[in-house]
């Protein structure tokens with residue numbers, strides 16, 4: 001097989017590959033038949049968004065020169081780190097080292113710029129968990145993927161000493177500063193992208209204190225097969241609950257998924273009490289140095305850049 005980068009004319013093939021790999025894996029291993037729907041077209045969003053946000057940063061594995069696409073891996077270089085997501089391999093080509101080859105290339109690129117590599121992987125997927133930990137990634141924060149039953153959402157919980165409102169472009173520096181303070185990461189480019197919102201699929205809310213300073217933020221996406229809250233960073237569980245309930249109210253009667261740190265016990269209990277169910281578990285993994293985040297961090301899968 002041959003390592004290359006995604007060509008513009010292969011974006012449909014990439015969408016088919018991502019849809020096919022995820023569907024096959026969840027059907028076979030978790031008995032979640034139909035979880036990703038029958039259509040691959042909604043998965044065009046991944047190559048389309050990522051080529052816009054991080055042009056030329058999609059690695060692919062081809063069966064041979066000009067041959068069919070067997071694997072794809074998007075990576076996202078940021079000033080403080082490189083992140084990875086999605087990784088998908090055609091089930092017919094599984095176990096032949098395609099995923100390892102793409103990840104080793106990302107690790108080489110990250111090592112050249114002396115940056116840690118970050119990703120979020122499913123704790124219910126031993127294939128990807130093994131792949132990443134064999135390559136030196138170390139598991140950290142565990143997340144519960146929580147979802148409310150269709151048509152149900154928790155009552156809105158107001159912010160203490162502040163208000164939750166829609167973000168505006170002037171909030172960019174505030175968002176970046178909160179992220180830097182709580183996680184040490186710089187994802188200003190991502191926040192710019194959300195606030196510009198050229199596709200109209202992101203919704204970003206901020207929690208501003210009485211002094212007008214941004215104290216936390218939470219974005220969300222509703223597009224194609226991806227309907228979830230995140231990314232977000234907040235100082236404490238109360239701020240997280242205010243932002244999560246505001247976002248869920250805005251999406252009602254839809255029921256997006258939200259990944260909440262399992263150690264945020266009061267937040268998890270508040271969401272359980274309102275009817276939330278666990279639908280999957282994920283774990284943040286880092287290869288290289290990383291400090292545990294302060295406060296509450298909520299990841300997303302589009303863009304998977306933290």
Ligand SMILES: CC(C)(COP(=O)(O)OP(=O)(O)OC[C@H]1O[C@@H](n2cnc3c(N)ncnc32)[C@H](O)[C@@H]1OP(=O)(O)O)[C@@H](O)C(=O)NCCC(=O)NCCS
Pocket residue numbers: 021022025085086087088089090093094095096097098099100101121122125126127128130131134
């Ligand atoms: C996860 C996935 C990308 C793996 O792709 P792949 O090309 O089959 O993986 P590779 O062959 O490159 O590598 C798998 C590695 O994991 C190892 N592995 C797999 N299961 C293992 C286990 N239970 N214990 C230990 N190691 C294991 C293999 O031995 C191999 O390691 P090696 O390179 O040292 O031999 C593929 O199964 C997939 O696309 N799944 C669906 C989509 C998905 O879940 N993506 C990940 C999250 S976005």
